[in-house]
Amino acid sequence: xxxxxxxxxxxxxxxxxxxxxxxxxxxxxxxxxxxxxxxxxxxxxxxxxxxxxxxxxxxxxxxxxxxxxxxxxxxxxxxxxxxxxxxxxxxxxxxxxxxxxxxxxxxxxxx
Amino acid sequence: xxxxxxxxxxxxxxxxxxxxxxxxxxxxxxxxxxxxxxxxxxxxxxxxxxxxxxxxxxxxxxxxxxxxxxxxxxxxxxxxxxxxxxxxxxxxxxxxxxxxxxxxxxx
Numbered sequence: 001x002x003x004x005x006x007x008x009x010x011x012x013x014x015x016x017x018x019x020x021x022x023x024x025x026x027x028x029x030x031x032x033x034x035x036x037x038x039x040x041x042x043x044x045x046x047x048x049x050x051x052x053x054x055x056x057x058x059x060x061x062x063x064x065x066x067x068x069x070x071x072x073x074x075x076x077x078x079x080x081x082x083x084x085x086x087x088x089x090x091x092x093x094x095x096x097x098x099x100x101x102x103x104x105x106x107x108x109x110x111x
Numbered sequence: 112x113x114x115x116x117x118x119x120x121x122x123x124x125x126x127x128x129x130x131x132x133x134x135x136x137x138x139x140x141x142x143x144x145x146x147x148x149x150x151x152x153x154x155x156x157x158x159x160x161x162x163x164x165x166x167x168x169x170x171x172x173x174x175x176x177x178x179x180x181x182x183x184x185x186x187x188x189x190x191x192x193x194x195x196x197x198x199x200x201x202x203x204x205x206x207x208x209x210x211x212x213x214x215x216x217x218x
Contacts, residue, residue, distance in 0.1 A: 048170035057162035074185060103168030103214030107150040110143055110213075 020091060022058060027096025030089055033081065042097040054102030061094035138209030141202055144194070145210070156188075168214015174207035 031038075034053075039045045042053035053061060067073040069082040085093070148154055148163045155162055166174065180186040181195030182203070198206070 044170070048172040049176070050170070051173040052169055056165055059161040060164040063159060063161040072187060103216075104165040105167045105213075105215040106152045106154075106165050107142065107146050107167045107210070107213070108152070110139065110146050110150060 022062075022088075022091035022093070022095025024092075024095050024099045027092035027094070030093055031096055034093070037077070038097075041100040041102070043100070043102045052102050052104055053097040054100035055104040056098060058091075058094040058098035061097055062090050065090045065094070137202075138205035141198075141206045142209045142213075145206070148190070167210050169210060171207045171211035174210055175203055178203045178207065 031042075034042075035045075037045065037047070037050045038053050042056075044050050044052055064073065065078075065082050065085065068075060068078040069085070071079070082090075145166065149166050151163075153162065177186065178195050178198065181188065181191040182198065183195075184192060186192070195203075
C-alpha cells in the first residue's frame with residue numbers, strides 16, 4: 001500500500017512537469033500567424049516596435065502570452081491572437097521561439 | 112535664412128550631437144541597475160516563477176514602450192514599476208538605446 005502511494009505521489013509530481021514541456025516543431029507549425037510581425041524565427045521583420053522573441057526564455061514567453069490572455073498586459077493585437085491559444089499552444093510556441101537564435105542575451109559584463 | 116537664426120540652428124545641431132554622444136555613457140551607468148536581475152543568467156522571478164527576460168539586444172522601441180508601460184502602471188510588475196517610476200523620459204531612452212546596442216553578435 002505504501003509502495004503504491006509512493007508511486008502515485010511520484011507520478012503526481014512528474015506528470016505536470018512532463019505536460020509543461022513545449023514541442024519545438026509543433027510550435028514552429030503554430031507560429032505561422034505570428035510571422036507577419038515577429039518574422040519566421042522570432043527575429044522580427046525590421047519593424048522595431050515588435051519585440052525580438054528568438055532566444056528569449058521559454059517560461060518568460062509563456063508568462064507574457066498568459067498575461068495577454070488575462071488582460072494583465074494590454075495589447076489589442078496580442079489579445080486577439082492569444083484568445084485562440086490553448087495552454088499547450090502557449091508552451092509549444094514558447095519552446096519554438098526560445099530555441100531560435102538571435103541577439104537577445106542576459107546583461108552580462110557591464111562595467 | 113538670416114545669419115543669427117542660422118548660427119543658432121547650427122549651435123542647436125551641435126548641442127544635440129553632443130547630447131547623443133554622451134548618451135551611451137549615461138545609458139551604461141543607468142543600465143547597471145538592471146544587471147541586479149537581468150545580468151544573472153537563469154535568474155528567476157519569485158512569483159509567478161519564470162526567468163527574468165533577456166533584455167540586451169531587444170529592440171530600442173520595444174524597450175521604451177515596456178519601460179513606459181511599467182512607469183504608467185499599465186504593466187504591473189512591482190519591481191519594474193518602481194524602476195519605471197524613478198526614470199525620466201530621457202533616462203528611459205538612454206537605457207533602451209544602451210540595451211538595444213548590447214545584444215549578442217549571433218543573429
